[in-house]
Amino acid sequence: MLFVLAMLSALLLPVASAYEFQAYGYVTKVVDGDTVWFHSYYGYKAGETFKVRFADINAPEIYTDEGKESKAALEWLLDTYGRYVYLDVDDIYETDRYGRVVAVVYLPFWYYGYALNVNEWLVESGYASIWDHYNEFDPYSWSLWVLI
Numbered sequence: 001m002l003f004v005l006a007m008l009s010a011l012l013l014p015v016a017s018a019y020e021f022q023a024y025g026y027v028t029k030v031v032d033g034d035t036v037w038f039h040s041y042y043g044y045k046a047g048e049t050f051k052v053r054f055a056d057i058n059a060p061e062i063y064t065d066e067g068k069e070s071k072a073a074l075e076w077l078l079d080t081y082g083r084y085v086y087l088d089v090d091d092i093y094e095t096d097r098y099g100r101v102v103a104v105v106y107l108p109f110w111y112y113g114y115a116l117n118v119n120e121w122l123v124e125s126g127y128a129s130i131w132d133h134y135n136e137f138d139p140y141s142w143s144l145w146v147l148i
């Protein structure tokens with residue numbers, strides 16, 4: 001239901017700001033509510049598998065109940081709507097200090113011609129909060145949906 005409402009609002013609101021699809025690939029494993037393993041098929045690091053840290057958001061630690069809920073929600077989203085996603089990689093730092101690729105993750109809904117900003121979805125669904133680091137992205141400018 002939440003999803004349907006979000007879809008409708010996307011059709012009524014202007015589609016936002018700057019985003020770019022720099023890699024297309026497959027989420028091989030969800031680590032927690034803001035980190036996944038990703039295998040890139042096209043674009044950035046094509047052929048490689050690497051860890052992705054969702055940019056500018058923070059999910060509760062995995063040892064807490066809230067952290068387990070966040071991970072389960074992200075797994076649910078990807079298991080339900082597909083694990084093939086696009087990445088918009090941070091052009092300024094590329095990785096964080098743990099070597100994880102910092103990115104906004106977009107889940108395409110081909111039929112509708114839109115992709116879901118998964119970072120923003122986690123925030124709007126209450127599974128993560130905004131944690132705005134210095135990088136390419138401004139999480140306050142995100143919209144839930146972007147045109148593919």
Ligand SMILES: [Ca+2]
Pocket residue numbers: 020022088089090091136
């Ligand atoms: Ca970028």
Ligand SMILES: [Ca+2]
Pocket residue numbers: 056132133134135136137138139
């Ligand atoms: Ca930022």
